[in-house]
Amino acid sequence: MEIDKAIRESDDRRLKTKYNNAIYVIRRALALYSIEEVAFSFNGGKDSTVLLHLLRAGYFLHKMEQKCSNGGLTSFPIRTIYFESSAAFPEIDSFTYDTASSYGLQLDIISSDFKSGLEKLLKANPIRAIFLGVRIGDPTAVGQEQFSPSSPGWPPFMRVNPILDWSYRDVWAFILTCKVQYCSLYDQGYTSIGSIHDTVPNALLSISDSSYCKEKFKPAYLLSDGRLERAGRVKKFSSSINAVGNDSGSVDSHKSSLLVASVIAVGEEILFGTVEDQLGPSLRRKIHSIGWSVSQTVVVQNDKDSVAEEVERRKSTNDMVFIYGGVGPLHSDVTLAGVAKAFGVRLAPDEEFEEYLRHLIGDHCTGDQNEMALLPEGITELLHHEKLAVPLIKCQNVIIFTATNATELDKEWDCLIELTRSCGFLPTMVPYVSKHLQTNLSDVETAQPLSKLSLEFPDLNIGCYRKSRKGPLIISFEGKDQTRIESAVESLCKLFHPGTFSGIY
Secondary structure (H helix, E strand, C coil), X not given: CHHHHHHHCCCCHHHHHHHHHHHHHHHHHHHHCCHHHEEEECCCXXXXXXXXXXXXXXXXXXXXXXXXXXXXXXXXXXXXXXXXXXXXXXXXXXXXXXXXXXXXXXXXXXCCCHHHHHHHHHHHCCCCEEECCCCECECCCCCCCCEEECCCCCCCCEEECCCCCCCHHHHHHHHHHHXXXXXXXXXXXXXXXXXXXXXXXXXXXXXXXXXXXCCEECXXXXXXXXXXXXXXXXXXXXXXXXXXXXXXXXXXXXXXXCXXXXXXXXXXXXXXXXXXXXXXXXXXXXXXXXXXXXXXXXXXXXXXXXXXXXXXXXXXXCCEXXXXXXXXXXXXXXXXXXXXXXXXXXXXXXXXXXXXXXXXXXXXXXXXXCHXXXXXXXXXXXXXCCCCCCCXXXXXXXXXXXXXXXXXXXXXXXXXXXHHHHHCCCCCCCCCEEEEEEECCCHHHHHHHHHHHHHHCXXXXXXXXXXXXXXXXXXXXXXXXXXXXXXXXXXXXXXXXXXXXXXXX
């Protein structure tokens, strides 16, 4: 069989792994359901084209296993569904009908919408499972597995998704390796094809050449960043803004308000006292430096449920949650899994993040499943900066640092601050100002006056500490209004003899 032969002869180890996994899903489905009980949804796009040829190979291998094949595949008996639409590109229609003719597809053409068409089809035929070319990253892929029952309200059938974990790169690697035909629109710069009303060539493939009378585009397989596959889809922009503020005036309007963050460290080595946590104090100072308040710092063990519980508690009561530790390929690196659980989503492969990892650590990150490239599905935003080898990870109001020491944290924080100047998700607030007094008074002598002072100046943080048991008492005043701090200092000094406080700084 030419598809299986082409993959076996390929040097692309990743493609072989993806192929083998997809074929396993197909053969498993063909073992569970009879040929009359399965169908294939074909739409002429690149993903369903890949699935078509995987199904051909999978069916061939399935029949070989049953020793019913004479070595060739002359027919494709799986019922094929095509939803015909007046909004489809003519090239899609032509490719679909030509493909059906070339491979002897049993084409059921449905002119109604997807749901109504399925209801009629399933009433008239004993179909129990439908092969779909859904990939993670597609709008309909959220929450799906390789075998997923249809959603409530839909006719009952099993959705079979053999290429769910395939990336844009994987799709084109398969098409080019197997040398199969694909819709001509992909050679004209289209990277993701919807209807004629919402699809244009991907501008990232535009060829800059004034000699062309008409704008030209490179073929879809030359798109270097698969995450931008849908950049050719026309989007309807919303006037809504993020809760923290992305509009130009949001930062100014919040300048005088108080934004609160919490810090979560993941690491049993910190809890055991094996290592000293150097990142926590540094991160708190950095958060403080942009005018934010830190409500709490907590250290949790390397356990997914512990991380999830803490993130879930903090994300709803804080404007931002910063988390570090527990990120990587080790069994103890559970931070991303914990964050995903806190938001009620699963971990899913992220093609873009995997590309970064591949450049960073080479082919060691490829294979059946690169767990380092699994990110919380549907809520993850990668924050790129040219100084960072790997982007920062942001999941709604949770930012995950990968730093392992103070120097790396400094670099990641500086990049984050630069990025937020354009994105606005971490606005810089009115900075804190402070003043410190030093005295030889005892704690008993200062307790009542400071308690009253705290009630008189509730907008200030008034604290006390000693660097040693016999050392002087240091009283700190911290807030966002210098005048209020001066007033509080003056009020305290009036309660004692002149010279009681020294070392004002």
